[in-house]
Amino acid sequence: MKRTFAAAALAAGLLTALPAAAQDKMTVLLDWFVNPDHAPLVVAQEKGFFKEAGLDVTLTAPADPNDPPKLVAAGQADLAISYQPQLQIQVGEGLPLVRVGTLVSTPLNSLVVLKDGPVKTVKDLKGRKIGFSVGGFEDALLGAMLEKHGLTTKDVELVNVNFTLSPALLAGQVDAVIGAFRNFELNQMAIENHPGRAFYPEEEGVPAYDELIIVAHKDKVAGDGRIKRFLDAVERATFYILNHPEEAQAAFVKDRPELNDELNRRAWADTLPRFSHSPAALDAGRYTRFAEFLKARGLIKTVEPVERYAVVVK
Amino acid sequence: MNAPVRPESLHTPVSVTVTGARLTYGGTELFSDLTLRIEPGVTTCLLGSSGVGKTTLLRMVAGLAEPEPPTVVATDDDAPLRGRIAYMAQQDLLLPWLSVLDNVLLGARLRHERRSPNLTARARALLEQVGLAEREKDRPATLSGGQRQRVAIARTLMEDKPLVLMDEPFSALDALTRLRLQELAATVLAGRTVLMVTHDPLEALRLGHRIHVMTGRPATIGPALEPPALPPRAVDDPALLALQAELLRRLAG
Amino acid sequence: MRILRALVTIAVLLAVWQGVVSLTGVPRYILPGPMAVADALHRQAPLLIQHGSTTLIEILLGLALGVALGGISALTLASFRTARRWLMPVLVVSQAIPVFALAPLLVLWLGYGMASKVAMATLVIFFPITTALFDGLRRTERGWLDLARTMGASRRSVLWHIRLPAALPAFGSGLRVAAAVAPIGAVIGEWVGSSAGLGYLMLHANARMQIDLMFAALAVLGVFAVALYAAVDALLRWALPWQPDTHPADEKD
Numbered sequence: 100m101k102r103t104f105a106a107a108a109l110a111a112g113l114l115t116a117l118p119a120a121a122q123d124k125m126t127v128l129l130d131w132f133v134n135p136d137h138a139p140l141v142v143a144q145e146k147g148f149f150k151e152a153g154l155d156v157t158l159t160a161p162a163d164p165n166d167p168p169k170l171v172a173a174g175q176a177d178l179a180i181s182y183q184p185q186l187q188i189q190v191g192e193g194l195p196l197v198r199v200g201t202l203v204s205t206p207l208n209s210l211v212v213l214k215d216g217p218v219k220t221v222k223d224l225k226g227r228k229i230g231f232s233v234g235g236f237e238d239a240l241l242g243a244m245l246e247k248h249g250l251t252t253k254d255v256e257l258v259n260v261n262f263t264l265s266p267a268l269l270a271g272q273v274d275a276v277i278g279a280f281r282n283f284e285l286n287q288m289a290i291e292n293h294p295g296r297a298f299y300p301e302e303e304g305v306p307a308y309d310e311l312i313i314v315a316h317k318d319k320v321a322g323d324g325r326i327k328r329f330l331d332a333v334e335r336a337t338f339y340i341l342n343h344p345e346e347a348q349a350a351f352v353k354d355r356p357e358l359n360d361e362l363n364r365r366a367w368a369d370t371l372p373r374f375s376h377s378p379a380a381l382d383a384g385r386y387t388r389f390a391e392f393l394k395a396r397g398l399i400k401t402v403e404p405v406e407r408y409a410v411v412v413k
Numbered sequence: 414m415n416a417p418v419r420p421e422s423l424h425t426p427v428s429v430t431v432t433g434a435r436l437t438y439g440g441t442e443l444f445s446d447l448t449l450r451i452e453p454g455v456t457t458c459l460l461g462s463s464g465v466g467k468t469t470l471l472r473m474v475a476g477l478a479e480p481e482p483p484t485v486v487a488t489d490d491d492a493p494l495r496g497r498i499a500y501m502a503q504q505d506l507l508l509p510w511l512s513v514l515d516n517v518l519l520g521a522r523l524r525h526e527r528r529s530p531n532l533t534a535r536a537r538a539l540l541e542q543v544g545l546a547e548r549e550k551d552r553p554a555t556l557s558g559g560q561r562q563r564v565a566i567a568r569t570l571m572e573d574k575p576l577v578l579m580d581e582p583f584s585a586l587d588a589l590t591r592l593r594l595q596e597l598a599a600t601v602l603a604g605r606t607v608l609m610v611t612h613d614p615l616e617a618l619r620l621g622h623r624i625h626v627m628t629g630r631p632a633t634i635g636p637a638l639e640p641p642a643l644p645p646r647a648v649d650d651p652a653l654l655a656l657q658a659e660l661l662r663r664l665a666g
Numbered sequence: 667m668r669i670l671r672a673l674v675t676i677a678v679l680l681a682v683w684q685g686v687v688s689l690t691g692v693p694r695y696i697l698p699g700p701m702a703v704a705d706a707l708h709r710q711a712p713l714l715i716q717h718g719s720t721t722l723i724e725i726l727l728g729l730a731l732g733v734a735l736g737g738i739s740a741l742t743l744a745s746f747r748t749a750r751r752w753l754m755p756v757l758v759v760s761q762a763i764p765v766f767a768l769a770p771l772l773v774l775w776l777g778y779g780m781a782s783k784v785a786m787a788t789l790v791i792f793f794p795i796t797t798a799l800f801d802g803l804r805r806t807e808r809g810w811l812d813l814a815r816t817m818g819a820s821r822r823s824v825l826w827h828i829r830l831p832a833a834l835p836a837f838g839s840g841l842r843v844a845a846a847v848a849p850i851g852a853v854i855g856e857w858v859g860s861s862a863g864l865g866y867l868m869l870h871a872n873a874r875m876q877i878d879l880m881f882a883a884l885a886v887l888g889v890f891a892v893a894l895y896a897a898v899d900a901l902l903r904w905a906l907p908w909q910p911d912t913h914p915a916d917e918k919d
Binding site for chain 1: 692693694695696770773774777778857858859860861866869870872873874875876
């Protein structure tokens with residue numbers, strides 16, 4: 100699932116830490132271009148929380164969102180921002196990854212339609228076109244949501260619109276889009292004066308999951324003190340954002356004027372409540388429940404024990 | 414003066430006079446105020462070494478080069494030369510994708526003239542005359558250099574135009590082939606008005622009724638030299654060899 | 667025999683591939699070995715055939731349209747000076763625009779079906795064809811043009827009977843490039859927005875971490891590209907029999 104993003108984002112935004120002596124270097128690959136979903140990371144960078152934790156962190160945006168987990172699995176980077184469903188699928192394909200922390204602990208993915216369009220309930224999607232970005236599990240989400248309302252994916256026409264979710268919806272080429280992030284696409288459509296309406300997967304038959312998580316190489320976690328310090332700094336930044344939202348926002352857009360537009364400001368406000376208040380904590384039961392959901396929808400073959408792919412770092 | 418044989422199928426032979434011919438190239442004057450007379454019904458040879466400007470002069474007559482003022486190319490009947498010329502160059506200029514017969518008939522093809530049986534028969538007869546009757550379906554790539562130039566001769570004659578312009582047509586061939594083709598050319602061109610440019614004195618002597626030497630910088634055209642007897646003249650004729658010495662003397666300036 | 671040589675080449679390539687995978691220990695979610703890909707080809711054959719035929723149709727249609735458009739553009743450029751002045755810069759700019767900037771526009775105007783993919787392939791192909799043919803038309807041998815002029819051929823006649831056939835080998839070069847590049851155009855179009863085709867399948871497989879399937883789709887695409895090139899090559903050899911290859915390696919010292 101990819102979100103569109105009105106701000107002009109460069110192909111790779113490189114944010115380097117302030118130079119300091121005796122700092123442990125860390126490379127972190129983001130899942131997409133820098134956006135408010137990454138606020139805790141950016142704020143930790145800007146307010147010096149990483150530095151105070153003895154870390155010299157490099158945040159890199161990928162060209163292909165599918166790359167970061169692969170690169171961490173191949174040992175080319177320390178951490179990657181990824182998605183819980185993706186992780187569970189990747190682990191099923193044998194990637195040596197573990198989740199070490201959570202950035203956004205609610206789903207962001209949603210099914211979006213035009214507010215004054217013909218679709219008022221999920222049932223109205225029968226016989227209509229739904230746009231999606233190839234992300235690997237949109238059809239699973241969609242299938243569950245449709246089934247809750249007595250439909251199947253055969254009752255709709257799925258069209259891959261790749262990253263042009265909102266334009267396709269606004270242009271009327273599709274009647275709904277799945278894979279739109281509720282904090283982004285809805286704001287984008289509102290700004291274009293064509294407000295949208297979202298149906299939330301977690302309310303329509305899909306178990307709740309973490310949208311953005313932090314993953315590391317499975318064999319490199321034990322004994323790596325950096326990860327705990329990293330998570331502590333992220334937690335610190337999260338609380339700073341909660342307690343001082345305006346200063347935090349100022350820090351976020353400092354030196355990044357392209358992130359200071361209307362869309363990003365609105366997205367910031369909508370993303371704020373969704374950051375995990377306890378990045379290192381893990382709800383194993385929730386992960387298992389979602390794995391069972393993925394298995395039932397044929398995306399993974401077996402439900403692995405959670406400790407194989409998600410850990411609490413000490 | 415030697416009396417030329419006039420073939421039956423000819424138009425009234427045209428005659429051309431070039432006056433005031435001028436050519437400047439890159440700031441240098443190559444020639445100016447030249448006069449050349451191309452007499453009707455005979456072969457006039459313009460003999461000169463490379464670079465003297467003889468090819469350009471021929472191209473001016475052919476309409477392939479814009480005559481530099483005050484050059485004037487005039488015909489005796491005052492009609493323009495356009496459409497009355499048959500041109501033959503040093504390269505055979507055969508189109509590699511057409512057969513030999515189609516190459517001979519190139520003019521008709523380019524002018525969108527209907528290919529009547531009459532036309533085809535005439536083309537075949539010409540191929541017969543140049544000794545390539547059995548190669549009519551072959552492509553030029555399968556012919557030797559000499560054979561290709563023969564096809565070019567046939568094509569030139571096919572045009573059946575009052576003025577034939579030839580620019581060193583045999584200089585790319587070996588000596589023996591050259592002699593043979595000179596014989597052929599002299600035979601088939603009998604009675605036509607021809608201007609042939611060449612750098613080979615022997616060739617001029619074998620084929621030309623009137624020979625002008627073009628030499629010097631800036632170049633000048635000398636008076637006509639008219640060898641005795643009709644072309645093609647024998648190579649071993651001592652009179653010819655004496656004339657060759659004379660031509661070489663004139664060439665050296 | 668030629669086929670044997672091709673088979674040996676393929677076998678060697680496969681061995682090298684397997685060697686790279688085994689020796690460097692690259693994980694299979696980045697580069698799977700040939701056995702894994704062969705397995706995916708076998709298991710997912712129906713899926714690959716289904717998506718493969720979609721892409722194949724897009725490629726063939728794109729090639730046909732690209733060649734037609736390219737041919738027309740080249741002829742226009744060659745025939746009209748004003749066209750050359752205005753059209754040429756437009757053509758060059760059209761190639762400078764990265765395809766992924768154009769692709770969404772095409773999808774917006776032509777929808778998510780096959781039309782936008784065909785348009786994408788056409789865009790990618792027509793410029794090599796245009797430049798190749800235009801170049802060929804421009805560089806016609808001077809001698810042929812001279813000959814045609816003296817024969818009284820119109821400009822259109824020269825274009826049709828001489829420039830165009832003479833430009834066919836150059837056009838052939840452009841066509842070979844187009845055949846090699848057409849699959850890319852179709853796949854890029856699919857990446858931007860489609861629900862069918864090998865490009866779509868590759869995206870989907872990549873997102874699902876089914877890298878062996880992604881490479882299997884890539885292999886099918888590769889086969890298309892090679893087959894297309896071979897077909898075009900054979901076609902050109904048949905159509906241009908008068909233009910035999912003269913390989914430097916074949917020359918005798």
